[in-house]
Amino acid sequence: MQILVDRGKCQGYGNCAVAEPRVFDLDENGIVKVLVDAPSEELRDQVKYAVLDCPARALHLEG
Amino acid sequence: MARKRRVVVTGASLAGVRTARALRDRGFDGEVVLVGAEERLPYDRPPLSKKLLAGEVPLSGIQLLSRDEADALDLDLRLGCRASALAPARRMLALDTGEQLRYDDLVIATGSAARMPTDWEAYAGVHVLRTADDALALRSALAGSPHVAVVGGGFIGCEVASTARGLGCDVTVFEPLAAPMARVLGYEMALDLAGIPLDAGVRLRCGAAVERLEGNERVERVRLTDGSVVPADVVVVGIGARPVTDWLSGSGVSVADGVLCDEHCATSVPDVYAAGDVARWHNPLFGREMRIEHWTNATEQGAFVARTILEGPQSGGYAPVPFVWSDQHGVKLQIAGVPDPSHRVRIVEGSVAQRRFVALYERGERTAGVLAVNSPRGMVTYRRRLAQDDAAEGPAGARFAARPVAQPGD
Numbered sequence: 001m002q003i004l005v006d007r008g009k010c011q012g013y014g015n016c017a018v019a020e021p022r023v024f025d026l027d028e029n030g031i032v033k034v035l036v037d038a039p040s041e042e043l044r045d046q047v048k049y050a051v052l053d054c055p056a057r058a059l060h061l062e063g
Numbered sequence: 064m065a066r067k068r069r070v071v072v073t074g075a076s077l078a079g080v081r082t083a084r085a086l087r088d089r090g091f092d093g094e095v096v097l098v099g100a101e102e103r104l105p106y107d108r109p110p111l112s113k114k115l116l117a118g119e120v121p122l123s124g125i126q127l128l129s130r131d132e133a134d135a136l137d138l139d140l141r142l143g144c145r146a147s148a149l150a151p152a153r154r155m156l157a158l159d160t161g162e163q164l165r166y167d168d169l170v171i172a173t174g175s176a177a178r179m180p181t182d183w184e185a186y187a188g189v190h191v192l193r194t195a196d197d198a199l200a201l202r203s204a205l206a207g208s209p210h211v212a213v214v215g216g217g218f219i220g221c222e223v224a225s226t227a228r229g230l231g232c233d234v235t236v237f238e239p240l241a242a243p244m245a246r247v248l249g250y251e252m253a254l255d256l257a258g259i260p261l262d263a264g265v266r267l268r269c270g271a272a273v274e275r276l277e278g279n280e281r282v283e284r285v286r287l288t289d290g291s292v293v294p295a296d297v298v299v300v301g302i303g304a305r306p307v308t309d310w311l312s313g314s315g316v317s318v319a320d321g322v323l324c325d326e327h328c329a330t331s332v333p334d335v336y337a338a339g340d341v342a343r344w345h346n347p348l349f350g351r352e353m354r355i356e357h358w359t360n361a362t363e364q365g366a367f368v369a370r371t372i373l374e375g376p377q378s379g380g381y382a383p384v385p386f387v388w389s390d391q392h393g394v395k396l397q398i399a400g401v402p403d404p405s406h407r408v409r410i411v412e413g414s415v416a417q418r419r420f421v422a423l424y425e426r427g428e429r430t431a432g433v434l435a436v437n438s439p440r441g442m443v444t445y446r447r448r449l450a451q452d453d454a455a456e457g458p459a460g461a462r463f464a465a466r467p468v469a470q471p472g473d
Binding site: 011012013014015017018021025026027028030048049052053055 | 088363446
C-alpha cells in the first residue's frame with residue numbers, strides 16, 4: 001500500500017490529518033505531509049477513508 | 064437461489080455516492096441501486112461557487128463518479144429520476160418514472176434545495192446556486208461584468224461574491240444581520256472579518272432586509288426595508304436551503320426540517336436510514352439533534368450509514384465534530400464544532416489584524432467551536448483535540464457546550 005500525494009492540489013482542509021494522525025499531518029504551510037509512505041496493512045481502512053474524505057482529491061492509494 | 068439483498072440509495076450526490084462506495088468497500092456483494100434526480104453523472108458541489116463558477120475547472124473536472132467506476136463497483140445507477148413515494152410496509156420506493164423499486168435497506172440522501180421567495184422567480188436575472196446547471200447559468204450571467212446583488216451573506220453568498228468580484232463584477236452583498244457570516248460566527252468575529260470582502264472591493268449592505276426585487280421581465284433593482292434602492296443586473300439568492308423531504312409525506316418516515324434519525328442515522332421506519340443534508344440526527348457528542356449541509360458531514364455520514372447497514376448499530380453512534388470550510392477572496396475560513404453567537408470568543412493563536420488566527424468559542428469551561436482563519440495547521444490541532452476529548456470522556460458530550468436549537472449549517 002503506497003500513498004501518493006499531489007501537494008499542488010492540497011488545500012489544507014486537514015480531513016486526512018484528523019482521520020488518521022499516524023499517517024497524515026499538515027506542515028507549517030498547511031500542506032499535507034505523509035508521515036509513513038507505505039503504512040502497514042492494519043491502517044488500510046483508515047487510510048482509504050482519509051483518501052476518500054479529501055475534498056481536494058490530493059491523495060491517492062496504490063496497491 | 065435466494066435473491067440478493069438490495070440496498071437502494073436515493074440521492075446521487077456526495078452522501079449517496081459515498082454510501083454506495085462504502086458498501087462495496089466493505090465487501091457488500093448484494094445489489095446497490097443509486098437513484099439520482101439529475102441526468103448528469105454525480106459531481107462535487109463545493110467548486111460550484113468557486114472554481115467551476117470562475118471557469119477555472121470544467122464540469123468533467125468535478126465528477127464524483129464516472130460510468131466506468133459505477134460499472135467497476137457494480138452500481139445500478141438510475142439517473143434522471145427521483146424518488147416520489149415510499150411504502151415501507153411493502154418495502155417499495157416509487158420513482159417519478161412510475162417504476163417501483165423493492166429494497167431491503169433504503170438510504171435517504173435526497174439533499175436540500177435552495178430557498179427562493181416565490182415572487183422573485185418570475186424575474187430573469189435571478190439565480191440560486193445549488194446544481195451544476197445553476198452554476199453554469201450563473202457563470203454565463205456574470206460575463207460582461209454586470210452589477211451583481213448577492214442576497215444573503217452566508218457561505219454561498221460570500222463565496223459567490225468572492226468569485227464574481229474576481230471576475231471583475233461590481234458586487235453588493237445584502238445581509239440582514241450586522242455582517243456577513245454573522246449567523247454562523249457571531250457578531251464579534253463576523254465584524255472583524257467583514258474587512259475581507261470590503262478590501263476586495265465588495266460593497267456590503269448589512270442590517271437591512273431586502274423588501275422586494277423590482278424590474279420588468281428582467282430584474283433591475285433591489286429595494287431594502289430601509290427604503291433604499293440598489294441597481295442590479297444579476298441577483299444571486301443565497302438565503303439557505305430546505306431539505307428535500309416532500310416525497311416522504313404519508314410514508315410514516317418522521318420529518319421535521321429534515322428526516323428525523325436516531326444516533327445511528329436510522330429513521331422512524333425500520334431499515335430506512337438518512338445521510339447528508341437531508342438528515343436530522345441525534346449527535347451523541349453534542350447531546351442534541353443536528354442537520355448539517357456541508358461536504359465533510361455528507362461523506363462521513365454516508366460512510367457511517369453503509370457500515371451500519373452491513374454491521375448493525377455502531378457503538379457510540381454517529382458522533383462527528385462538524386467541520387466546514389469556506390474560501391473567500393483568497394482567505395481560508397475553517398469552522399469546527401458548533402460555534403454559537405452567544406459564546407465567548409478567545410483568540411488562542413495568531414492575530415485577527417493579520418487575518419491569520421485560531422479562535423475558540425467557549426461557554427463556561429467548555430469549547431463548543433473553533434474558527435481558523437488562514438491557519439489550517441492550527442485547525443487540525445483543535446479538531447484532533449475535540450475528537451480525543453470525546454474518546455476520553457465518553458458519548459455524554461461533557462466537553463461540548465450544546466445549544467438547544469439551530470444548526471451549524473447554512
